[in-house]
Amino acid sequence: MKARVTVTLKTGILDPQGKAIEGALKSLGVDGIASVRQGKVFDIELAGADKAKAEAVLKAAADKLLANTVIENYRVEVLG
Amino acid sequence: MKSAVLVFPGINRERxxxxxxxxxxxxxxxxxWHAETSLPEGTDLVVVPGGFSYGDYLRCGAIAARSPVMDAVRAFASRGGLVLGVCNGFQILCESGLLPGILMRNARLKFICHDVHLRVERSDTPFTRGYNAGQVIRxxxxxxxxxxxxxxxxxxxxxxxxxxLYRYCSPSGEIGDTHNINGAAQSIAGIINExxxxxxxxxxxxxxVEGIMGCTDGRGLFAGLVAHLERAA
Incomplete structure (x- = not known):
């Protein structure tokens, strides 16, 4: 079973990397971009097939390691 | 002073x-070694050194903070044992929950490698008793x-x-944006737990710590720890 954990910076946390990317996009002439925030995506292959259990496993993974909840939010998705 | 220096893969300042x-x-x-589950008997001070544990993968210090030895460090700290984390060690202590907050990418995105001035904010702690409050060190x-x-x-x-305890400052001790090398909140260079x-x-x-380096301003931190432990003994 495939799953995805997406980790993003909380609102209000300064993201200098996102800002630099935003600046680069603007200087490349890519129009219509208001702002950029950089995050992380983890594509995870799960061993079991139980969907409810999978969500609990992914939440544990995110809380214990993948995200630092001081500055980051996360979202888990079981893709099937 | 019996000290223990933790060693993680990718650390390079332990020596x-x-x-x-x-x-x-x-x-x-x-x-x-990071896989140990206990600290040597009679340890007075645990030091988490600098470097690039686990190549800074995921977030700086995130993986090292979850290694077996850190459980022993948490137990040691909860008994009142002294713990010092420098650079990547500071990041590891934040990630392990021993200190609040986090170290983010430098505000101007550059790796910074040079001498800085720090203002010692108080002298009545084990980590600053080798200095005077308000003293500027390099x-x-x-x-x-x-x-x-x-x-x-x-x-x-x-x-x-x-x-x-330590803040980035000018050579004469002024605090301000121009001396805050990495954009840290309140020019913070070093903090202690509750x-x-x-x-x-x-x-x-x-x-x-030695003359050959052209400056011995760092010595006071270690000398202060030694003095603190001698007095406590």
Whole structure:
């Protein structure tokens, strides 16, 4: 079973990397971009097939390691 | 002073730290591998050195903070044992929950590697008793992620409880944006935990302990720890 954990910076946390990317996009002439925030995506292959259990496993993974909840939010998705 | 220096894969400042501890305390520190589940008997001070544990993968210090030895360090700290984290060590202490907040990417995105001036905010802690309050010391920094950040409430508490021990400043001790090398909240270079027995700092005092380096301003931190432990004994 495939799953995805997406980790993003909380609102209000300064993201200098996102800002630099935003600046680069603007200087490349890519129009219509208001702002950029950089995050992380983890594509995870799960061993079991139980969907409810999978969500609990992914939440544990995110809380214990993948995200630092001081500055980051996360979202888990079981893709099937 | 019996000290223990933790060793993680990717750490590269552990020998500088061991040398400084040996020079100042006169005792050889124990080098403790990250997979150990206990600290040597009678350890007075645990040092988490700088470097690039696990290649800074995921987030700086995130993986090292979850290694087996850190459970022993947490237990040691909860018994009141002294813990010092420098650079990556500071990041590891934040990730392990021993200190609040996090070290973010430097505000100007550059790796910074040069001497900086620090103002010692108070002298009545084990980590600063080798200095006078308000004294300015010169020590090197070498980091890409040293921009200390925490929520407003945490910053208020740190300031209110006098837990900021070292701040980036000018050579004469002024605090301000031009001297805040990495954009850290309140120019924070080093903080202690609530109990006052865990210090994390970005600069490297261990690199300014002998004359050959051209400056010995870092010596006071280690000498102060030795004096503190002698008095406690």
């Amino acid at each position: 500088d730290m061991a040398r400084a501890l040996r020079l100042v305390s006169g005792r050889e520190p124990a080098m403790v 020590v090197p920094v070498a980091h890409g992620e040293g921009n200390y950040a925490a929520d407003e409430e945490t910053i208020r508490r740190l300031e209110g409880e006098g837990r900021v 109990r006052g027995n865990v210090l994390g700092m970005m600069p490297h005092p261990e690199n300014h």
